[in-house]
Amino acid sequence: MRTIAARPLTAAAFAHFGDVLALGETPTKMINAGMCGRHHDLAALDFGDGRAGISLFDATPRTLPYTLDLMERHPEGSQAFIPMHRAEWLVIVAPDAGGVPGDPLAFLAAPGQGINLHRGTWHGVLTPLAAPGLFAVVDRIGAGANLEEHPLDPPWTVTA
Numbered sequence: 001m002r003t004i005a006a007r008p009l010t011a012a013a014f015a016h017f018g019d020v021l022a023l024g025e026t027p028t029k030m031i032n033a034g035m036c037g038r039h040h041d042l043a044a045l046d047f048g049d050g051r052a053g054i055s056l057f058d059a060t061p062r063t064l065p066y067t068l069d070l071m072e073r074h075p076e077g078s079q080a081f082i083p084m085h086r087a088e089w090l091v092i093v094a095p096d097a098g099g100v101p102g103d104p105l106a107f108l109a110a111p112g113q114g115i116n117l118h119r120g121t122w123h124g125v126l127t128p129l130a131a132p133g134l135f136a137v138v139d140r141i142g143a144g145a146n147l148e149e150h151p152l153d154p155p156w157t158v159t160a
Contacts, residue, residue: 002154017118019044021113043080045080046119046140049076050140050142056136058134059133059134064160066090070150071150073123073147074148078119083114084136087129088110088111090109090124091123091127092105093123104124106158
């Protein structure tokens with residue numbers, strides 16, 4: 001089996017695949033009579049000819065080492081994952097290699113970090129590392145197939 005080590009999720013390391021959603025050091029501006037910091041416009045959302053939809057995903061937690069045997073992508077729009085918990089979770093992405101996933105990269109998202117995957121980015125399935133595995137997901141709702149899956153044979157093992 002092939003092995004990859006997960007590394008911390010940073011905006012620079014993830015930029016090719018999408019956006020990291022996290023609080024900045026200072027809010028973009030203060031709102032609500034100075035009681036709320038707005039960290040504004042953190043992702044480039046793309047819904048093609050569809051519309052934005054918000055769904056809730058409740059995923060079963062996994063453990064490390066993790067066996068990565070399936071990747072998927074959404075050719076018609078971006079997909080944002082916003083954790084509704086304060087635990088680390090695993091993010092796996094891969095470059096496109098002629099219509100199939102290339103060698104994957106694994107990231108450990110810190111508590112409070114979310115991601116927005118660019119349209120067409122190969123990624124692993126939702127992989128929380130602790131319960132609850134609850135996420136708000138903002139993605140494209142519309143006609144047409146917006147899911148491509150690719151089994152990996154042989155699989156990869158993701159370690160901490």
